[in-house]
Amino acid sequence: MLQLSLGRYAEAEKNLLHALELSRKSAGPKHPETLTKMNNLAYLYSRLGRYRDSEQLYKKVLATREQTLGRENPTLAFTLNSLGEVFRLQGRHQLAEPLYRRALLIIEKVLGPEHLQAAPVLNNLAIISRVKKRFAEAEDFYLRAIAIKENAFGPQHLSLAKPLSNLAELYIQLQRYSEADRFYRR
Secondary structure, eight states: HHHHHHHHHHHHHHHHHHHHHHHHHHHOTTTTHHHHHHHHHHHHHHEEEEEEEHHHHHHHHHHHHHHHHHHTTHHHEEEEEEHHHHHHHOOOHHHHHHHHHHHHHHHHHTTOTOOOHHHHHHHHHHHHHHHOOHHHHHHHHHHHHHHHHHHOOOOGGGGGGHHHHHHHHHHHHHOOHHHHHHHHHO
C-alpha cells in the first residue's frame, strides 16, 4: 500500500479494489487473503473519512472471520479493534468500547495479557475511558500498554511515544503536572 503512504488515495483505492476482485475470483470470498484485502480497503476508507464504507467492510470481514475461524481467534481482535476505531473517530464511543473490550478479552485469553497485540487495544480503551471521565481506568490502561511495549522493545523505542504522550495528556487533565512532565520528557 505504498500509494496510501504517499497520499495517493485514488490510486490506492483502485489497486485495492482490483486486488480484492482478483482474490474473490481466485480464492473465494471467505479466503483469508480476500478478507485481508477487504480489511486493507476498509482501512483506506477510514483514513479518507468514508466511515460508512469502512464500517460496512469491517463488519463483513468480522462476520466472515467469526464464521470461518470461530469467535476467539486472535485475528478477530485486529478487526474488532479496527472497527472500534471507525466508531471512535466518529465520536460513537458507546459502539467502540465493547469492540475494544472484546478484542482485549480474545487477546488475553488466547495470546496472554502481556502480548504485544494488546497494547494498541489498551491504548484505545484508555482513550474511551478518558472521554467517559473514568480516569483511574484510563491511567491503568495506558500504563499497561506502556509496560507491554517496554517489555517488547525496550524503554527508548519510538512505539512508546504515543502511549507516553497520551498518559501525559491525561495527567495534564488531572492537574498532575509533575507526572505529566516526566512522561512528556520520556
